[in-house]
Amino acid sequence: MSMYTLKGVSLIGEDPASTSGSEFHAVDPGSGEALAPVYRSATAADIERAVQLAAGASAALAQTSGAERAALLRAIADELEAARADFEALVPRETALPQARASGELGRTTGQLRLFANLVEEGSWVDARIDRADPARQPLPRPDLRSQRIALGPVVVFGASNFPLAFSVAGGDTASALAAGCPVIVKAHPAHPATSERAGAAIAAAVQRCGLPPGTFSLLFDAGHAVGAALVQHAQVSAVAFTGSTAGGRALMDLAAARPQPIPVYAEMGSINPVFVLPAAAQVRAEAIATQLHASVLQGVGQFCTSPGVFVIPAGGDGDALRDALRARFADSAAAVMLTAAIAQRHAQGAAQLGAHADVAALVAPVQKAGCAQANLFEVSADAFLRDPHLQEEVFGPTSLIVRTRDAAQMLQLAAALPGQLTVTLLADEADYAAAAPLLLQLPRNAGRVLMNGVPTGVEVCAAMVHGGPYPASSDARSTSVGTAAIERFARRVCYQNVPDALLPPALQEANPLKIARLVDGVMQR
Numbered sequence: 183m184s185m186y187t188l189k190g191v192s193l194i195g196e197d198p199a200s201t202s203g204s205e206f207h208a209v210d211p212g213s214g215e216a217l218a219p220v221y222r223s224a225t226a227a228d229i230e231r232a233v234q235l236a237a238g239a240s241a242a243l244a245q246t247s248g249a250e251r252a253a254l255l256r257a258i259a260d261e262l263e264a265a266r267a268d269f270e271a272l273v274p275r276e277t278a279l280p281q282a283r284a285s286g287e288l289g290r291t292t293g294q295l296r297l298f299a300n301l302v303e304e305g306s307w308v309d310a311r312i313d314r315a316d317p318a319r320q321p322l323p324r325p326d327l328r329s330q331r332i333a334l335g336p337v338v339v340f341g342a343s344n345f346p347l348a349f350s351v352a353g354g355d356t357a358s359a360l361a362a363g364c365p366v367i368v369k370a371h372p373a374h375p376a377t378s379e380r381a382g383a384a385i386a387a388a389v390q391r392c393g394l395p396p397g398t399f400s401l402l403f404d405a406g407h408a409v410g411a412a413l414v415q416h417a418q419v420s421a422v423a424f425t426g427s428t429a430g431g432r433a434l435m436d437l438a439a440a441r442p443q444p445i446p447v448y449a450e451m452g453s454i455n456p457v458f459v460l461p462a463a464a465q466v467r468a469e470a471i472a473t474q475l476h477a478s479v480l481q482g483v484g485q486f487c488t489s490p491g492v493f494v495i496p497a498g499g500d501g502d503a504l505r506d507a508l509r510a511r512f513a514d515s516a517a518a519v520m521l522t523a524a525i526a527q528r529h530a531q532g533a534a535q536l537g538a539h540a541d542v543a544a545l546v547a548p549v550q551k552a553g554c555a556q557a558n559l560f561e562v563s564a565d566a567f568l569r570d571p572h573l574q575e576e577v578f579g580p581t582s583l584i585v586r587t588r589d590a591a592q593m594l595q596l597a598a599a600l601p602g603q604l605t606v607t608l609l610a611d612e613a614d615y616a617a618a619a620p621l622l623l624q625l626p627r628n629a630g631r632v633l634m635n636g637v638p639t640g641v642e643v644c645a646a647m648v649h650g651g652p653y654p655a656s657s658d659a660r661s662t663s664v665g666t667a668a669i670e671r672f673a674r675r676v677c678y679q680n681v682p683d684a685l686l687p688p689a690l691q692e693a694n695p696l697k698i699a700r701l702v703d704g705v706m707q708r
Contacts, residue, residue: 186268186380190219192228192403193382195235195396196389199228206405208375211278211553212519221375224402224409229416235397236336236365237418242395244333244363248696250392251361252303257388258360259292259299262352268380273346276374278519279482287347294354294643294664298361301666307331308673310689310700315680325680328690331673333363335420338413340434341371341378342425343521344485350374351381351401354643354664355423355448360398362672364420367400369410373522375403407433414438414447421446421672425487425663427578428452428654435657448671449657450650452576453604454491455638456585458593458621460614465500471609472507475582476515476557478637483518483555484580485525488605488638491576494564494585494596505545505584508559512546512582515557520579523553529579533558536583539573541566545584555579564592568599590617597621602652602659603629605638628652630662 192199203223207216224232262269266288273284301307308330315326337359342349349355351368359366370378382401389398402409414422414437422438424431424447431449438447459471478490493508495501520526530550537544537560546559558581567573567585587593600606606629610618618634625632630651641649647665650656656663661671678686688695699708 188219188376188379190221192224193386193401194232200225208276211522221403223404229412232367232400233416233418236367239365239395239397240335243365243398248302248305252299254392255295255299257391258385259295261384261388262292265380265384272377276377277346277521291347291352295357298357302361305696306699307669308689312702314703327679329675329677330689332676334672334674337364337366337421337672338419339366339368340424343371343373346374346377349425351378352385358668359672362669364672365398370403372405424449447657448661450663451654453655454576455488455605456492456494457490457607459495460610460617461496462611462613463609464504466611468504468507472511476511478639479580479582481639483520485521486639490638492583492585497586497588509545512557512559517551517554517556519553520555526553526555529555532577533581536560564596574601594620597624600628602655604651604655605629605631607633607638609635
């Protein structure tokens, strides 16, 4: 099947780890069959060796040029593309995602690696700022002050369950951390270890090809949480990146905060991604909106972090027509296999809890088959939704809740009460713009991305993208895990005062040898 021979052990630098750890294996989500090979969890000795290698590589990697880091990122992209046949076989086997999804996600993964390569090769991302000395300033002279971003140090990345390539071993967190000059230790997701191993082997080959220290990258396996917890608490780890549930992200945040020297955890967590349908839009294009929203919810069996889980629509006849159109489409949805049996079970439990709520009406609530999910649709009044915070929690999978609002004032009240979100969406026609304006003032306070007349599934990888939001959507609303601004998570500012020009980093030298954009005495120049 795969041209690469799977080894079933962690990869530490250039070497495989010990084979003494506890055993586990991937499971075919459709059949429940155990998949070969058997994997070994990393041991305490493996963890220590990976962290020490990363710590040893940290200074050298931080001092590499933008061109050297760009070469690494492009080499990783090349190695991943060379393994396309392996990924197209492994991903469907371990995740039940189709081969086309594996191919598309591989393209996204290599694309974001090359995007970061372009960013660091150009170099202005370090945000160099220079305030030259002013010895004549009164009442005191001003010293020469120059600052830029530098790499934080070793970063631990947790692979995500729902994107086995783009948010996993070689995904955006790894790409942005390596671009910043940070060594990376990935804790692989146990649901797709073979996919993770193949991606890890590609990265290790690229590191070796570029002549970088072996500690630049390591990959550790574990069926549970012990390895991840040990990594987050290790004194030589400088930051953590995580994509997953609110409970998982919160646990890592608490571990990191309890350390003698706390470190940042950049966690992308839960979101219900509400869609607000304004009255004119509901009246004019109910059928089209229902088709659009249904397709968004069902994409990837509802296992996108941006899947819309709440539809806020007006009361009255136009809202009824939209509700009925949504109900017809949800009722006609086929069951599909979810990523893991545990995810399917949690989805079924979440849907059952919604259906059992005294204020919630079940519009479409089919019997869930083990390992699979079928679309669920529920309805509740805005009054009940506002009263009960549990109704505002994510049900990960193809389940959505319609919330009916009396008028524009209540829609705005609901918007203001929302917990932090990755996305909020407005579906509005021109006749709705007066009602949309106050919502567009409020909703940026609740979410990292505000959309109009689209769907939130589909996150463009580009300079302007924000994939994050106020807690609990993410642990730090100032950051993004997608797009080139993601590199800022793994760097910190350092100011050099009265340091001789010859001893300054190239980005801060007077002659600007890197030819980057810099803020000099308050004026942006190149």
